[in-house]
Amino acid sequence: MSFKLDHNLSNYHWEARCCMGCAGCKYGDWIFAPANHEFAWICPEWQWGQFDNWGATGRTRLIDALLVGDLDYSDPLIIEAAFRCFGCGACDVGCKRNLDLEILMMNQSLKVALVDHGYGPMPVHKMISSRIADTGNYYGCNQADRKKWVTDDIKVADKADVLFFVGCMSSFKDQAVAQATARIMNKAGVDFMLLDEEVCCGNLLYSTGQLKKFKGAARLNLKKIKDTGAKTVVCTCADCYRNIKVEYPKVLEMATADLGFEVLHIAELTDKLAKDGKIKAKKEMNMKVTYHDACSLGRLSEPWIPWEGERDAEDWSMLKPRRQFRRGTNGCYEPPRDLIRGISGIELVEMGRHHHNAYHAGEGGGVKEAFPETAQFAANMRVKEAGVTGASAIVTPCVHSKETLSEALPRVNNNIQKVYHLAELVDEAYE
């Protein structure tokens, strides 16, 4: 059987029938399993909904039923199960701890199939995608205001090897993060430029299965980036970073290595700058913090490697030619931690679920927009878990999770007082 790593749901029928329900997608890596069941789940959707249709292993059976005709795409619970998924990839990494089923691609392809059959995305997703098409940004703001975050103290080059892809959130809503990112580069002597007119990376389009629209966004942004001649694209938004580095090549059927430029998150760049002595931690910050591994910078950030070949049913279902798997192993986990540990006075403590096994913070997949109760549930859980460490602050490399976690603070009301974007913390401590 031919098999291509794309968004055609029928390509994942093998996955749908091979899953035996080991719960790797539910509880993740058993080596890291905690005793407390509340913090044992790695799938926030499943934990919220409890029944197995809300988790990846149940979804394999739904997909099988769709593909063999036992259920129909119009089933409201299948639609809901698909679009309540954050796409955080915890299930995928959990599965690949032992097996190599392409669970995340399967889930994503289900969303695409539902869109293709006319049963998705959810109405609010359609509204936002229209807004992106009309205005070029997620929030429907005036694109002319995109660079208003640039204050007088920030130096932006007209032409440089480094392009700062700011993202909608940091451009319009949480401008402090964009400013902190820019200041770090200024301090380290890294010249950077901005796009003349940046447009939304299309994160919501991809994560809600709107593949054709996302391809359009990918082509547009890649052209804009290439036109600048940039050698490195720096993102402060983990989702922009993942989309440019991983999802654009994925949907355009190319490898990350063939993009023609390097994509770095500010955590990676800053860590390198610190290790090269370009910036140094000077301010003492006496506090205990915990670090939230955003999925887009962690387990989902490995370079994309396209693959097409045969799965030989006669020969133990082996893939021919052999392929390289993305299992979350080489995500960006240590650079942010090294930066935090480098700050005098700060104590970094780990939550029970971290690195590849981290729990989601409720911001992705269009879930917050369509099913806010599930998103809030996930964010609350993460803040609760952070509180158990005794930390007073959470540091995250993701602007969106900074938002969802910050919103959860008053709801949970524990010892967590503040959520930092990593760039803000580094900007404050490093000179």
Add this chain to the structure above:
Amino acid sequence: MLSPSQYQEKMRELRAQPYWWDMPDEAYKEMEAAVGPDKITRERAVRQAYVGRGYARELIWFSGQAYPPCCVVQPETTEEVAEIVKICNKYSLPFNPCSSQWAYNANPRFRPDQVQIDLQRMQTLEFDKKNLYAKVGAGVRYGHFCQAAFDNDCYFINTGGGSASCVVANHTVWGCSPLNYRMGNAERRVLACTWVTPEGDIVRTGSWAGKDTSAESGFWGDGLGPNLNGIWRGHIGWFGAMGIVTEMTVKVFSFVEDAKNVMVPEGVSPNTHLAFKSKRVAWQNYVMPSRQALEDVMYDLSHAQVGAAMTKVPVFWRIIAKAQDKEDFWERWSGTTKEDIDNFHMVRILLIGFTNDEQMDYERAVMDEIMAEYGGKATRTKPSDESWFKNADTAGMWMMTNGYSSCEAGIECLRCTYETGKLLGKRLWEAYTPPFMAEYGDPGWFQSNDFGHSSYLEFLVYMNVEKCDPISPAYAPEYIASMISWYFEETPDIDAQTGFLDFFPASCHGILYQGPEFSNYQVWTDRFKDMFDPKTVSNPPAPYDPEFVTEMLPPFMLNKSRRKMRSIERGKSMLLQ
């Protein structure tokens, strides 16, 4: 590849009943009132999510013998479980209890009218570290339980079924693990228990038998007079056919102090492990010069009561551990020969200095002395645990072929498991390779239990699942016929030679009890079943509804297989004379 319409046509041939069955509204409403609307559903998309889990899916699900339940209910308390069971009795609805859904019997099979009682919300987990026991609810999994044990300076087994397996369910049957070497089998570690009978009565045993159960510790397993736990537990057990155990207390065992800082999770997936941060915990592998030396050294070490686990490792398990992926496994395995297997004898021993360094030194010294006597050579062994303490990579066993079955599993004397494994390996290699994966005569996985009092054997066969799947282009009914022949004709013959009592046919089919060796036992289990479950609603047909199973067996199960199972006689005991 079949189209949806071709698949539906094929399934109409294989399925004995329509796929979907809608339960009576009245019954549903009563259940909804018992647990609340958030904890029950009969939406088809939810019901479908519970189909075809765990072992033997290639024989049961692919062959059209697995159906979605008629509803899924997630009770949170024992009282809610009892209410649901009573309603099932009232409407003669069969019910199927599940938690991890990892066993053969934890999903509806053979009939579509079963109520799925999903116990995963029952997450009680309380430790009494001073008195070395823990209270555990029916939803708790081993991986979480083991970490809780470390947090309380204790340790516990992780079952052969894997970290995702349910603690309570495993204690109703044998609950096997290499760590049983020191702790004994799981069903013998059960203390107080809350049991919902097949008719919905709540029975509390052991210390919980008092009037005010909340005041009781759960420390004792026996009640006054007979121990009623004996009705529902057993080596093979009832697999849900004798009601539902909702919570129990179990013995736990003291470990090196500050256990959670001794067993530290490290690494990034898939290369993660528990790093040993104390020299008082160590795995040690030894290569023995011969098969006989391996058998003898396990016997002698057991008698010396040395070690905390002792297991013989099949060669391909080591290759699985090293392989980067399935293709890598096959590349490595393709270089293996029968000679390699015949000449490789590895035993893996766990040492723990529970009390102090001196205990560790003593255990190691005795082990070294015995090993020297038999020519065992220590090999480099990582100072970490990848499997058995907290993680058990059972799911990883699917990596090579995407399907395997334990065709034999049981507990007997050490010699019996040695001999049975050898005969199984030889016969599989000579007559069933292909179609099964080449194991080159490897005698399977066996280990010492209870300091050598007994031994556990599990013999696995690895098959090409695609050949069992009607939807695959590789589908081959004759392949399934070979599997049936191996399971139901060949392995009973070998058992008859060695006296090995194989658990699996009994737990899956009940038919074994019809053999001449079990006539009287069957009469009495029949009586118990009739008395406690007069409407046969508790998880039929597992394990004990032979007539039903005989009628509903998949069409590919040959009549001669049935006859064989009915007529097999148990062989002579191999206990040392």
